[in-house]
Amino acid sequence: MQLYFLGRMFRFSLIVIAILIAAGIILFPYIENIAILMAALFFVYFAFMLVLYYMIEIYIKPMTKITKTVDQLLEGNYHARTQGVIKGKVGELSDKINQLARHLSEITLQEQIQSEQLSTVIENSESGLVLIDEKGYIHLVNRKFASMFGKEVKDYIGYLYYDVIDNEQMQTTVQETFLSGQRVKDVVTMDGDGPKKYYEIIAAPIFNELNMLKGIVLVIYDITELKQVETMRKDFVANVSHELKTPVTSIRGFAETLLDGAHEDVETRKHFLEIIFKESKRIQHLIEDLLILSKMEKDEPQMVITEVHLDHLLEEMMPMFKQRAEEKHIQLEVRNDKVVFEADEDKVKQILLNLFTNAVNYTPENGKVAITLKQVDEFALIEVKDTGIGIEKEALPRIFERFYRVDKDRSRMTGGTGLGLAIVKHIVEAHQGKIEVASEVNKGSTFSVYLPLKHPSGT
Ligand SMILES: Nc1ncnc2c1ncn2[C@@H]1O[C@H](COP(=O)(O)OP(=O)(O)OP(=O)(O)O)[C@@H](O)[C@H]1O
Numbered sequence: 001m002q003l004y005f006l007g008r009m010f011r012f013s014l015i016v017i018a019i020l021i022a023a024g025i026i027l028f029p030y031i032e033n034i035a036i037l038m039a040a041l042f043f044v045y046f047a048f049m050l051v052l053y054y055m056i057e058i059y060i061k062p063m064t065k066i067t068k069t070v071d072q073l074l075e076g077n078y079h080a081r082t083q084g085v086i087k088g089k090v091g092e093l094s095d096k097i098n099q100l101a102r103h104l105s106e107i108t109l110q111e112q113i114q115s116e117q118l119s120t121v122i123e124n125s126e127s128g129l130v131l132i133d134e135k136g137y138i139h140l141v142n143r144k145f146a147s148m149f150g151k152e153v154k155d156y157i158g159y160l161y162y163d164v165i166d167n168e169q170m171q172t173t174v175q176e177t178f179l180s181g182q183r184v185k186d187v188v189t190m191d192g193d194g195p196k197k198y199y200e201i202i203a204a205p206i207f208n209e210l211n212m213l214k215g216i217v218l219v220i221y222d223i224t225e226l227k228q229v230e231t232m233r234k235d236f237v238a239n240v241s242h243e244l245k246t247p248v249t250s251i252r253g254f255a256e257t258l259l260d261g262a263h264e265d266v267e268t269r270k271h272f273l274e275i276i277f278k279e280s281k282r283i284q285h286l287i288e289d290l291l292i293l294s295k296m297e298k299d300e301p302q303m304v305i306t307e308v309h310l311d312h313l314l315e316e317m318m319p320m321f322k323q324r325a326e327e328k329h330i331q332l333e334v335r336n337d338k339v340v341f342e343a344d345e346d347k348v349k350q351i352l353l354n355l356f357t358n359a360v361n362y363t364p365e366n367g368k369v370a371i372t373l374k375q376v377d378e379f380a381l382i383e384v385k386d387t388g389i390g391i392e393k394e395a396l397p398r399i400f401e402r403f404y405r406v407d408k409d410r411s412r413m414t415g416g417t418g419l420g421l422a423i424v425k426h427i428v429e430a431h432q433g434k435i436e437v438a439s440e441v442n443k444g445s446t447f448s449v450y451l452p453l454k455h456p457s458g459t
């Protein structure tokens with residue numbers, strides 16, 4: 001544009017010169033006085049130069065400015081504006097171009113914000129996202145998707161989906177969507193180096209305004225945790241049913257035999273009734289434990305936090321502990337320091353009871369059980385140590401799982417259901433404490449529970 005104006009100016013100057021020469025030739029025969037002719041020509045020249053100056057100032061200079069601004073706008077600099085006061089029609093043009101530039105920069109800013117928001121959402125999404133065009137080329141992959149399959153975003157972009165997506169099930173889902181033009185939902189399993197992973201895939205077709213398939217968007221959710229919870233729930237139901245089956249079958253069997261006439265013999269009747277009583281106690285124990293567990297497993301277990309005098313609490317329980325220890329000729333040692341802390345008293349009792357019961361149950365006759373209650377730094381320590389059968393190293397991480405027993409038969413003999421330590425763990429967690437175990441096979445075990453002196457939601 002600038003060149004266009006310069007060209008015109010050049011032509012204008014040539015015309016002026018031509019006019020001057022023509023005027024000189026025309027006027028020469030009439031004006032003999034060279035001085036007057038020169039003055040007339042100079043006057044004409046001056047008049048033209050004045051017009052030229054006016055044109056440059058009013059049109060060419062502002063137009064050059066406007067042209068520069070338009071050039072900058074074309075290059076994508078939407079902050080460019082024409083500067084200075086420009087009057088007349090060119091001024092109007094300049095104002096309109098400035099207005100246009102402002103609109104452009106607002107639109108670009110909004111677009112920029114929207115695209116940044118969109119890419120933030122895509123990049124930070126907890127689901128994997130993939131965009132495939134109608135030819136099968138991948139256009140977009142978010143970080144989550146790449147990390148799910150241990151690759152990087154650049155390993156996918158620009159490639160055909162079946163060349164870079166290794167999972168065959170996933171490829172089939174994409175193919176199905178291309179063929180059917182319908183939304184397809186599937187669950188994909190992956191066996192990596194670690195544990196099995198489960199992904200839910202939703203493949204949705206994308207259509208343009210002419211209803212032609214333009215591609216596919218894949219959304220992938222990691223549902224491994226959900227599957228684990230589902231498996232745990234199934235296992236739990238299976239375990240509870242299994243635990244109930246044995247005593248119920250036994251009760252039913254002995255009751256049937258009694259009904260069939262065994263009740264006539266006093267000795268047999270007594271023996272059978274004792275078994276029925278023992279088995280029903282077992283069911284009761286299981287149900288009580290399940291109830292405690294289900295209460296503790298709530299998101300916010302109900303806790304009654306009060307000031308607990310640990311020494312008083314143990315004194316209350318000592319007669320029962322002593323009796324149980326004597327029954328098995330187990331020597332009971334106690335260190336009962338005065339410890340006062342904030343906790344749910346009934347639940348602390350439950351910890352003591354479960355740990356003590358285990359210590360006695362898994363310690364042969366004539367063994368030793370030591371209970372220590374003391375303060376360690378900011379914690380109340382409950383320690384139960386025995387000289388029992390101990391726990392092998394491999395089993396240690398699992399003893400807090402529901403229904404886990406190192407030796408199922410042995411534990412069942414003692415009436416155990418494998419819920420005691422799961423309950424202890426939940427109680428400890430609800431108090432934001434910690435539990436530690438040290439154990440050696442045939443030497444004994446030590447369970448140490450640390451509960452904070454001040455409960456976070458304390459009185
Ligand atoms: N002091 C211990 N010595 C040796 N093994 C132990 C001890 N405490 C627990 N265990 C092992 O850990 C398993 C789980 O203990 P937990 O208290 O949860 O269940 P349980 O004693 O079998 O049954 P429950 O306590 O529900 O009646 C036990 O079956 C046992 O194998």
Ligand SMILES: [Mg+2]
Binds near residue numbers: 354357416
């Ligand atoms: Mg137990």
